[in-house]
Amino acid sequence: MSRRLIDLSVPVLDGPSEATPxxxxxxxxxxxxxxxxxxxxxxxxxxxxxxxxxxLTTHTGTHMDAPLHYGVTSGGRPAAAIDEVPLDWCYAPGVRLDLRHVPPGAGITAADVQDALAKIPHELRPGDIVLIWTGADRLWGTDAYRAHHPGMTRESTAWLVERGVKVIGIDSWGFDRPFGAMIGDYRETGDNAFLWPAHLYGREQAYCQLEKLAHLDELPTATGFTVACFPVKLTGLGAGWTRVVAIVEER
Structure with missing residues (x-):
């Protein structure tokens, strides 16, 4: 039995894929x-x-968003800061869901997540770390990376969290749809439900997001690996830089 480590993180550097210097x-x-x-x-x-x-900002590079990022409270209790995220949330079996067919700017629905899960197949267990594979990391290093990706919706996020998932990662600049798509819909309709719905679900139930993952294509299978994603212990803050690694046991 041998162990292989796969780096699922982007580097921290100044470049066109980051919105801030x-x-x-x-x-x-x-x-x-x-x-x-x-x-x-x-x-x-x-x-x-x-x-x-x-x-740099706490959202530069691969990072974890804590419940405090979404709002002051989560599930009726004070929202946890990044230094308060339970360590056992950050080391658990990983599940990769292939959502590469969802077009940029579109929302990943609960049905999309269910279909991807059925194709593996895998029955989610509480504590599984779910990795959303969009393929957007191929654009890392370009301006297009910041806007050319799909995003999670409130419904798809809720569906996973209600089944015991505490950490959900995505290989794109943001967890929700691109900023321009959300703002455009809000200005057209006046409906603020278009603004960061997946993030704001975290005010209802506590969960963490991993943003700017990479190399999900290097995972040999959709399951059967462990994810380690311990964030830097920044006291009282809403996010922390995270070196995300998949641990694959091979015979």
């Missing part, structure tokens, strides 16, 4: 001695150790 202030090996009040001669080979100051 990533700024890095680097103290490199050569400039580090002066930053410490010393000289290069004080260090072997004239070089000290580096340091970096990074400015």
């Amino acid at each position: 990533v700024e890095v202030d680097l103290i490199d090996h050569a400039s580090a001695p002066a930053a410490l009040g010393l000289t290069p001669e004080d260090f072997p080979e004239g070089e000290a150790i580096t340091n970096e100051t990074v400015t």
